[in-house]
Amino acid sequence: MTQFSALTTTNVSRSYDGTQIVSGVDLTLVPGTVTALLGKSGAGKSTLLRLLAGLEPVDSGEIKIGETVLSSPRKTTPPETRKIGLIFQDFALFPHLNAAQNIMFGLAHLPPPERKTRAAEWLARLDLSARAKAYPHELSGGEQQRIAIARALAPSPAAILMDEPFSGLDPSLRATVRTTALDTIREAGVPALLVTHDADEALSGADNIAIMDKGKILQQGPAQDIYLHPVSAKAASALGPINCLPVASLPADLLNGISGTGDSLVLRPEGITLTPNAPTSATITAIHFHGPHKRIMLDLNGTQLVCVSDHSTETTIGSQMGIALNPRAAFIFGSDDI
Amino acid sequence: MLARLANQRPLFRRADAPALFAGAFLAVPILAAIIPGILFGGGEAWTHIANTLLGTYALTSIGTLFLTGLLILLIAVPAAWLVTMYDFPGRGLFEWILILPLAAPGYVFAYAYADIMGVAGPLQSLLRDVSGLTARDYWFPDIRSLPGLATVLALTLYPYVYLTARAGFISGSICTQEAARSLGASPTRTFWSVALPTARPAIIAGLALALMEAAADYGAAEFLGVPTLTFGIVRAWGSFGDPAVAARLALVLLTLILTLTWIERFSRGHRGSQQSSSKWRPLARIRLTGLSALTPALFCAAIALIGFVLPVGRLIWLSMEASEHVAPVMGAFRNTLILASGGAALAFILAVIVALTIRNASLSSRFARLATASGYAIPGAVLALGGLFILKTLGLSLTGFAALFILIWVYAARFASAGTEPLQAALARAPVSIDHAARSLGAGPLKRAIKVDLPIAMSGAAAGALILFVEVLKELPATLMLRPMNWDTLSVKAYAYASDERLAAAALPSLLITLAGLGPVLLLSWRLSRARVSDRA
Numbered sequence: 096m097t098q099f100s101a102l103t104t105t106n107v108s109r110s111y112d113g114t115q116i117v118s119g120v121d122l123t124l125v126p127g128t129v130t131a132l133l134g135k136s137g138a139g140k141s142t143l144l145r146l147l148a149g150l151e152p153v154d155s156g157e158i159k160i161g162e163t164v165l166s167s168p169r170k171t172t173p174p175e176t177r178k179i180g181l182i183f184q185d186f187a188l189f190p191h192l193n194a195a196q197n198i199m200f201g202l203a204h205l206p207p208p209e210r211k212t213r214a215a216e217w218l219a220r221l222d223l224s225a226r227a228k229a230y231p232h233e234l235s236g237g238e239q240q241r242i243a244i245a246r247a248l249a250p251s252p253a254a255i256l257m258d259e260p261f262s263g264l265d266p267s268l269r270a271t272v273r274t275t276a277l278d279t280i281r282e283a284g285v286p287a288l289l290v291t292h293d294a295d296e297a298l299s300g301a302d303n304i305a306i307m308d309k310g311k312i313l314q315q316g317p318a319q320d321i322y323l324h325p326v327s328a329k330a331a332s333a334l335g336p337i338n339c340l341p342v343a344s345l346p347a348d349l350l351n352g353i354s355g356t357g358d359s360l361v362l363r364p365e366g367i368t369l370t371p372n373a374p375t376s377a378t379i380t381a382i383h384f385h386g387p388h389k390r391i392m393l394d395l396n397g398t399q400l401v402c403v404s405d406h407s408t409e410t411t412i413g414s415q416m417g418i419a420l421n422p423r424a425a426f427i428f429g430s431d432d433i
Numbered sequence: 434m435l436a437r438l439a440n441q442r443p444l445f446r447r448a449d450a451p452a453l454f455a456g457a458f459l460a461v462p463i464l465a466a467i468i469p470g471i472l473f474g475g476g477e478a479w480t481h482i483a484n485t486l487l488g489t490y491a492l493t494s495i496g497t498l499f500l501t502g503l504l505i506l507l508i509a510v511p512a513a514w515l516v517t518m519y520d521f522p523g524r525g526l527f528e529w530i531l532i533l534p535l536a537a538p539g540y541v542f543a544y545a546y547a548d549i550m551g552v553a554g555p556l557q558s559l560l561r562d563v564s565g566l567t568a569r570d571y572w573f574p575d576i577r578s579l580p581g582l583a584t585v586l587a588l589t590l591y592p593y594v595y596l597t598a599r600a601g602f603i604s605g606s607i608c609t610q611e612a613a614r615s616l617g618a619s620p621t622r623t624f625w626s627v628a629l630p631t632a633r634p635a636i637i638a639g640l641a642l643a644l645m646e647a648a649a650d651y652g653a654a655e656f657l658g659v660p661t662l663t664f665g666i667v668r669a670w671g672s673f674g675d676p677a678v679a680a681r682l683a684l685v686l687l688t689l690i691l692t693l694t695w696i697e698r699f700s701r702g703h704r705g706s707q708q709s710s711s712k713w714r715p716l717a718r719i720r721l722t723g724l725s726a727l728t729p730a731l732f733c734a735a736i737a738l739i740g741f742v743l744p745v746g747r748l749i750w751l752s753m754e755a756s757e758h759v760a761p762v763m764g765a766f767r768n769t770l771i772l773a774s775g776g777a778a779l780a781f782i783l784a785v786i787v788a789l790t791i792r793n794a795s796l797s798s799r800f801a802r803l804a805t806a807s808g809y810a811i812p813g814a815v816l817a818l819g820g821l822f823i824l825k826t827l828g829l830s831l832t833g834f835a836a837l838f839i840l841i842w843v844y845a846a847r848f849a850s851a852g853t854e855p856l857q858a859a860l861a862r863a864p865v866s867i868d869h870a871a872r873s874l875g876a877g878p879l880k881r882a883i884k885v886d887l888p889i890a891m892s893g894a895a896a897g898a899l900i901l902f903v904e905v906l907k908e909l910p911a912t913l914m915l916r917p918m919n920w921d922t923l924s925v926k927a928y929a930y931a932s933d934e935r936l937a938a939a940a941l942p943s944l945l946i947t948l949a950g951l952g953p954v955l956l957l958s959w960r961l962s963r964a965r966v967s968d969r970a
Contacts, residue, residue, distance in 0.1 A: 150869055174872035181873040187866035191888040200884070201874030243870075250874060 099126035100161030102147065102179075102254045102286045107156035107166075108310075109142055116142045118310040119156070124254065124286035129277050131289045131301035131318075133333055139310040140290045144256050147288065148181055149174040160253050180247030180285075184259040186239045188231040194218065194242050195227040201250035217245035221279065236264050237272045244276050248283050255280055255287040261296065273300050294334045298322060306333045328361045328428050338362040338400045342427060346375050349420055355427035364390070366424030367402035369410070373417030379410055393418065449797035455786040456801030462846040463807055465826075466819030467687070470680030478678045482669060490665040491685060494648065497583050497661055498693075501647045502640055504587035509594035510636060512736055514628070517602040518620055520718040521726035527733040529958040534740045535592040536950030538907040540652025540928065541943040542585045543576075545744035547656065548751065548936045550576040555747075582659040586650060588740045590643040597639030601632030620719060634700070641697035648690055649812035651910035652924075656931055662686040666814050667910055676821045683815040690810055745947060751940035762926060762941050769906055769922040772837070776844030777852075777901035783845055784852035784897060788860060788890055789882050802853075809850040813911035816843045820915050832918045840915040844905045852901040855893035863889050899953045906949055 102124040109117040117139045124130050132140050145151045147158060149165060149172055158166035160179075165172045174181075181187075188197050198214040205213065218224045221241040231239055240260065247255055261273050277300050280287045291297055297304050298318050305315035314321055314330040325331035328339060342350070342358050353360070369391070377400065381392040385403075391410060393400040395418070402418075410416065515521075516528045534542075548554050552568050561567065575581060654664040662685060670679035721729065787805050790798030808816070820843040821831070829835040871885045909924045916925060923942040930939035 148869065148873060150872070174869065175875050175877050177873070178875070179873055181866075181869055183864075183866040183870065185864050185866055187864055187870040189867060189871075189885060189889075190863060191892075200871070200876070203875070203880070246870070246874070252873075 099253060099285050101125055102160050102288075103158070104143075104147070105157045105159070107143070107146060107158060108154050109146055109151065110154055115310050117146065120307075120310075120312050122305055122312060122315065124288055125303065126286045127281060127284045128302040129280060129287045129289055129300065130303040130305060130315075131291055131297035132305050132307055133291055133294060133297040134307035136292060138307045140292075140307055141258055143307070144258050144288065144290050147254075148179055148256055149177045178250070178253045180250070180252035180255045182243050182247050182255065182257040182260045184263050186231075186243040186263070188234075188239055188242060188246070190231055193228050193230050194223065194234065194238075197231070197242055198246045198249050201246060213249055214245075217249050221245050221275070237268045240264060240272055240276065244279060248279070251283075252285060254285050255283070257287070257289045259290055259292070262291075262293070277301075298334065304334075306330050308333070323423060325361070325426060328359065328426075331361050331363070331426060336364060336401060338364070338367075338402075340395075340398045340400070344396060344398065349375050349418075350427075352422040353420065353425045353427055354422070357427050357429035359428050361426045361428060362400070362420065363424040364401050364403045366421045367393070367400060368419050368421055369402070369404050369408045370417045370419045371408070373419045375419075376415045376417045379412055379414055379416055382410055382412060449790075449795050451786045452790040452795075452801040453797040455783045456797065456804040458842075459783060459801070459808055459846045459849055460804040462816050462819035462823065462843050463804065463811060464819070465822040466680060466683060466811065466815045469677045469818075469822050470682075470684045473677040473680075475681070476678070478669075478673045478675055479681055482665075482678065482682065486660070486665060487682070487685065489660055490662045490682070491689075493579060493660050494662040494686070494689060496579055497586070497654075497659065498644050498647055498689075500580060500583035501586045501590070502644055504583060505591045505594050505640060505643055506636070508587060508736055508740075509591040509639075510598050510629075512591075512733055513595050513598035513602060514624060515729040515733060517599055518624075518718060519726075519729055520720040521729045523730055523734065524718075527730075527737060530737045530741065531595055531733065532592045532954055532958050533737075533951065534589050535957075536954045537589050537741075537744070537943075537947045538652065538909065538924070538950070539586050539589045539647075539650045540656060540909060540924075540931070541748070541947055542589050542744050543582070543653035543656045544927065544931045544936055544939050544943055545747050546576050546581075546585055547931075548940075549743065549747050550574065550581075577657045577659075579659050582654055582657045582661075585653050585657070586647045588744075590646055591736075591740070593643040593646075594636055594639040597635040598632055601635030602628055637697055637700045641693055644693055645690060645810055648686065648693070649814070649910075651812070651814050651913075652928055656928075662689065663812050663814050663910070666812075666818070667914065670818065670821075670914065676818045676825075680815075680818045680822075683812075683818060686812065686815065690812075694810065745944070748940045748944040748947065751937045752944050755937040755940060759941065762923070762945070765921045765923050765926040765942060766945065768920055769924075772840065772844075772912070772916075772922055773902050773905040775841045776848070776905035777898060779841055780845040780849045780852050780901045780905075781894075781898050783849045784856060784901070785887070785890065785894075787849065788853045788856035789886050805850040805853055808846040809848070811847065813843070813847055813908050814914065816847050817911035817914040819843065819846075820911070831915075834917060836915050836917050837920070840911065843911050843915060844908065847908070847911065848901055848904045851904050852897040855896040855900065856890040857893075859893035860886060860890050896953070896956055899956060903950050903953050907946055 104120050104122045107117060107120045108115065120143060122130075122143075132143065134140050142151070146153055146166060152171040153166045153168060155168055157164055164170070165177055189200065192200065195211075195214045195218065198217050199210045202210040202213055215224070215227070218227050221244065223238060223241055223245070226234060226238055229238075231242070234242065243260075260276070261269050264272055273296065277289070289297070289301055301318055303316060304318045304321045306313040306321070308329060313333070314326045321330070322334050325334070328337065331337050338361070340360050340362070342360050345360065350360070375395075377393040377395040379391060380394050380399075383390040388403045388405055389410070391402050391404055393402060393416070404410070512527075512531055516524055516531070549556055550573070551557065557568065557573055560571070560573070564571070576585070649663060650661070651663045651667055654661045655667070662682065666679045666682050666686065669682050670676050673679075784805075787798075787801045790801060820839045823842075824831055824836060824839055827835075867885065867889075868881065871881045876884065906922075907924060909928055912922050912925055913928065916922065921929065923946050927939045927942040927946065930936070930942070
């Protein structure tokens with residue numbers, strides 16, 4: 096297998112009409128891994144993807160693959176010569192070409208028989224051989240998605256960029272399609288970027304996560320590290336709901352073993368454990384049933400908290416319940432970080 | 434801002450060359466019609482026209498446009514509202530029958546109605562037979578008048594507004610209409626307070642198109658003896674033999690048309706893009722029965738009857754009676770096929786080039802689109818003047834076959850935008866990400882144009898080519914002014930017979946033009962119904 100190089104951005108910025116959309120982004124996409132670019136809509140994710148794809152020039156900074164510069168303020172290698180595969184939310188299959196022809200589109204440099212063989216290989220690999228002659232409108236959403244992946248990977252690109260590729264799919268299909276798709280892309284060994292606003296998708300699908308907010312990368316690293324060691328309250332909240340409360344209002348025994356300095360405690364819901372005999376207790380104000388777990392609202396000396404719990408502990412609304420904190424899901428930050 | 438323009442819209446790229454060429458090619462007849470009017474149109478002949486006729490021409494044109502516009506609104510908006518909101522007997526049929534008058538050019542209806550309304554025509558004969566009066570004993574509306582011209586033009590042009598108003602009622606405001614009805618507003622109140630204000634931009638856009646066509650009309654105005662500006666332009670060229678004087682008169686007409694487009698822009702204001710849900714879903718129509726169903730059914734039936742059945746039926750009747758005129762019409766039929774094919778082919782090629790630049794934000798492509806759009810706004814009579822100047826500049830004879838090629842050029846300049854629209858619509862339906870996908874797969878500009886955009890645009894090719902063919906076939910004044918000697922087309926033949934008051938002989942070519950025009954109109958109504966089925970799926 097060919098050795099692929101990392102796709103990196105160094106201090107990349109882009110603004111429209113004076114508004115900074117992407118500012119000073121440093122990002123490294125490691126070959127053979129999927130990096131999720133996670134953020135709310137308007138965070139600048141799609142713009143960053145367009146910069147990486149060469150669909151837009153950078154205002155400052157540099158985009159490189161290995162040692163080759165793709166974008167700099169002076170020069171933008173156009174998308175057609177970058178060899179970077181794109182996968183879109185609407186799949187963007189060519190409506191006038193059938194499945195096999197869509198895959199062959201990017202193989203124009205090969206002699207026709209080889210194009211056909213390569214397309215047939217990809218169709219077989221994604222379990223679509225029977226649909227080779229079908230046109231996009233005749234394919235299901237999941238099939239269109241797999242054709243889009245095959246089309247992007249068939250020309251052996253140097254990297255793959257995906258813009259919300261699974262959000263157009265039926266929720267019941269999403270998880271299976273996502274696993275197949277991302278595994279196929281990992282196997283290809285190229286650096287891959289998955290733009291998403293769905294924290295669960297980023298956590299379960301990607302190897303690395305980069306959290307983006309207001310044009311900046313807040314934190315990047317392996318998914319588990321980021322979840323367990325957020326650098327700020329904002330980074331923590333990007334990966335799931337959090338409780339945020341002033342340290343000063345809490346009894347000292349609760350804070351045992353929690354690292355960090357500052358005046359705010361950030362707690363994931365699973366960071367609160369219901370312990371009937373614990374010294375600190377809170378009042379249960381509401382209970383929401385969620386199947387495997389329940390979501391419990393607590394009142395701790397006037398501060399509202401959310402926690403999740405399995406069904407092993409008996410809970411009733413209005414009763415007092417002892418609580419303890421799990422140091423692995425609780426963090427202390429300075430108030431500036433919130 | 435300038436820096437950004439420079440960044441994203443380079444002045445010229447190699448890929449822009451075709452667009453630049455197409456734009457320049459389309460712009461030549463337009464500029465050739467405008468510039469001589471500014472530079473050479475003065476002199477004694479102009480002073481004469483300016484002192485004696487210009488006021489009449491201008492006021493008549495403004496009056497005709499005003500009355501035509503008013504009539505169109507009174508016909509089209511209620512009709513569109515009724516077929517969209519209510520269910521009554523015949524609704525499904527009326528929904529598409531009301532589009533049909535689009536097939537007939539104004540002059541054809543002018544001939545048909547002059548015959549129907551004439552002293553010897555069926556209506557007055559019937560009146561005399563029933564009442565026992567003689568022609569001198571009663572008043573009967575005169576079709577050969579400004580209101581007559583406005584009526585004839587309104588009857589052929591109202592479908593523009595009917596179509597846009599219906600689209601506005603269906604898509605622009607479906608949610609707000611449903612909300613209004615759920616809040617207890619009656620259909621009447623929903624119409625005045627919700628539907629009409631939201632559909633207004635669509636209605637005005639349709640009206641602007643219709644009035645542009647009305648301003649370009651020569652055949653109907655000439656035949657009914659109403660001295661509009663377009664009528665004056667052709668006459669000035671004929672009687673003074675000086676196209677420059679006519680071209681200066683054309684400047685006045687162009688100013689009027691420019692004002693119309695400006696009013697349209699202005700009325701859109703900040704609501705430039707109207708919100709519409711991309712999904713079409715059937716609006717729950719209010720079912721009418723009994724007497725309450727009678728009024729809308731009668732209203733629509735009356736429009737269908739007056740706007741299509743009666744004039745076309747009369748033309749069929751007259752053609753069958755005057756079968757001796759078939760032979761000369763056949764020669765004209767052949768000439769029409771040649772000219773319409775040539776004009777449509779050239780316009781189509783240019784339309785394809787311009788349409789493919791749709792995703793291209795370069796200045797060249799904007800220039801090409803501007804040239805295409807301007808051609809459509811300029812009446813055929815004015816572009817024909819441009820053609821005459823080109824002939825004169827090249828030192829070519831007006832009677833020779835060179836004129837035929839110039840005529841085809843003028844057709845292309847006038848109608849390329851009509852052909853561009855279905856192609857661009859097909860391209861616009863494909864998401865922009867398709868273009869990005871092609872780029873990421875290594876396709877350069879040429880390959881993208883040929884392998885991706887062209888095949889996608891071609892789904893609109895049949896419609897585009899058909900529309901172009903029929904538009905050229907219906908065109909009268911440019912053909913009349915530029916065709917070589919004895920090279921009559923169907924429209925010229927109909928015009929010539931009608932000018933000699935041989936309406937029976939004019940009926941057959943008029944009927945053939947209308948029948949040809951039905952092709953694209955039926956295609957249009959079929960596409961409208963199909964678009965809904967696929968959206969529903």
